[in-house]
Each structure stands twice: as structure tokens, then as C-alpha cells.
Amino acid sequence: MIKSIFFPAFYLACYLFGAVNVYAHGVVAGYTEVPGIKIAAQYDNGSPLAGGEITVFAADKPTTPWRRSTLDDQGEFVFVPDHSIVGTWSVQVRQSGHGTMIHIPIIEGEVGPQEDAPSGALTPLQKGVIAVCVVWGSIGTALFFSRRKHEKHTAL
Amino acid sequence: MKKSILVCIIFAFLGLLIPAPASASGTLTFFANGEELITEGFLPPKQTKDGWTLTFDHAFVALSHITAYQTDPPYDPHSGQPLSTKEKVVLDGVYVVDLARGSDQILPVFVGEAADAPTGHYNAISWRVVADKGGILSGYSMLLIGKAEKDGQKIQFQIRTAEEATYTCGEFVGDERKGFLREGEAANLEMTFHFDHVFGRADKEADDPMNTGAVGFAPFADGAKVHEITLQGMHIGHAGEGHCAVQWH
Secondary structure: OOOOOOOOHHHHHHHHHOOOOOOOOOEEEEEEEEOEEEEEEEEOOOOEOOOOEEEEEOOOOOOOEEEEEEOOOOOEEEEOOOOOOOEEEEEEEEEOOEEEEEEEEEOOOOOOOOOOOOOOOOOHHHHHHHHHHHHHHHHHHHHHHHHHHHHHHHHO | OHHHHHHHHHHHHHHHHOOOOOOOEEEEEEEEEOOHHHHOOEOOOOOOOOOOEEEEEEEEEEEEEEEEEEEOOOOOOOOOOOOOEEEEEEEOOOEEEEHHHOOOOOOOEEEEEEEEEEOEEOOEEEEEEOOEOOOOOOOEOEEEEEEEEEOOEEEEEEEEEOOOEEEEEOOOEOOOOOOEEOOOOEEEEEEEEOOHHHHOOOOOOOOOHHHHHOOOOHHHOOOOOEEEOOOOOOOOEEEEOEEEEEEEO
């Protein structure tokens, strides 16, 4: 069994049959854990995306298709991802000018999802605080040495 | 000693004047696309659901509040959940574009661009179709001008609406993935309009959900030069082939 799928199977059921707004001729898709990952896609009215195009994008090359294929008569497709490529995989399904994209987090072993890493760039507020600290530190240091020298002269 | 301290302070202040390294950025370009059904027309076998052949001289639409987002998790317009935005880029102003201006070679119509957009994957977009007070639209948000033909009957038409709606879409769905902006490079996003949701398609089944929701062209074939249309219920705004959440104003 593949352990690297977060969302339980009921997500697909809810997604397809309940907790979605209905759009005219929209496409909805989901995935379940099988030996591999099973993609199921259908129109809002419940008819499967039979024969639709499916494109899988691996996490390391999000703009280059990892695999292209066709959905079966039930609008389904099963694939086994390369588990050495961890991260978010994306799957696009399309037919007759309508389609959707779903995203599947793939992790290796029992490693959990990574927390959002802080951005390397500083915000304007952060820059301002740093600037104030530098100025305050410089002035404080200067006053400190200036005071000590003044006290020395006074003592003499 | 005092002089050396003063020099230190001056250098500290000078250090602050050195600009901080700019965050990674690129150019994000926005396009609008009425697809072949507008640039080429509803031509056989893709006539309207009631059999009219349409060609468009103009398809004006006024767009505002154009915003690109980096969302995590990726936005799903079907979920009813709000955007979880990490970064966003707003294109200020109102843009009136003619979707019929595209060609089969260069379909999307340039709308505008945002320089110095933060790098990352822009996987959601929203825009508002607004009534433009002046110009060609003069109070309307959309105006279609063209010719229709069926069984030898030829009609010149103008169809317009003043309705306003905000479309919020997830990632572009199409031949390629869009919105990946790398440092110093350019990426583009597209606001796509599916007019088969308005007129239907003869090459689709009559009970196809798109056809059952479309009005066809017959309501506009009574000889009047100008018609008003209600678009509510017809989701014409897309991101490529991906559907969008719609909020009518």
C-alpha cells in the first residue's frame, strides 16, 4: 500500500457527490489510494470523463509532463508515482474544452508535510526594525564610550 | 577618541543608505481570450445550438480588479473555500479589450503586465467584469457586434449586458501550465471566456449541460438591432478550460 497519500477516500466521495457547487458542465476530479493512485474524473452531472486526456506532472518538474495518457470508460486512471520525487504532484484532466487540476502531496516514508518555510526576503517592517536597532545600537555604544572617557577626565 | 566614534556612527548611517538586495521578481503578463468561437466565429459544425452561424466584428469586455495569486493550498473554485493567498499581484485600472481582435495565430489579447512581480507559481486568478462608464461600452460591461446567418436569413446584431461579476479561478488548465514566474523572466496568465456557454453548440448533444444552460441565438433573431442579455447562470469566465467561482454584483 502506498503510505504517501494524505487525503482519505471519503474526500473523493464528498467532492464528487456532495460538498461542491454545481457548475454547468464543470469537471471535478479526485483520487484514492489503491495499489498506486487512482484518478477519477467526471462532469458535474455525474457522467464520467470517459476517454479524457490526463497529464501527470511530478513535483520536481511542474511544467514538464511526467506522463500523458487517457482516462478509461469510467473516467479513471491509475498510476504509480516515483516516490523518490517528493512534493506536490499535479494531475490535469481535460475533455472537450473543460478540465480541472488536482494536486497530490507525495512524501517519502513517514515524513510529514513540511511547514511553510519563512521567506528569505525581509518585509519593509522587518527592514525598518533592523535599521532602528542598528542606529540605536550605534548611538548607545558611542554614548557609552563617550561617558566613560568623560568620567576618566573628571577623575583625573 | 571622539572622532573615531563619530566616524563609526557616520559609517553606520551610511550602511543604512545602501539599498537592501531586491527580492526576486519578474514580469507577469495578463491576457484575455475569447477563443476561436469569437475570433473565427460559430462556424459549421460548431454553429450555435439552434443552428445559427455567427461571426464577430467586436467582442468588447471591460475588466477590472485583475489579480493573480500564489495560493497554498491550491485554490479550488468548486470548494466554496476562500483563496489562501501567499502572494498576490494586482493590475490596477479598468481595461476594455476586444476579444475578437485575436487571431488563430495569436489568440489571447494582451491586457496588461505587472513588472517586479514576486517570483513563484501564480496558480489562481480573479477579475471583475464591470460596466465601463465611458468609451465604446458607455455603461455596459460587454458588447458583442457581429453577423448571424441561418437558412439564408442574415442578421447584423449587437448584444450587450451591464451585468457585473467577479470570477475567481484556480490554475490555468490547457495545453501547458502557466503562471510559473522565475527571477528576471516573464510568465503569463489568461482570463478565458467561453461563449459556447451563451450560444450553445450544434455539435454537442441537445441535453449536454452546456446546451441546456445556453440561450442560443434565436432570442436575438427578431430583427431588432440591439439586444440585452442576462448572463447569470451561464459561466463564461474560465482559466483556460478550468471553471471559476462566480459572484454576481
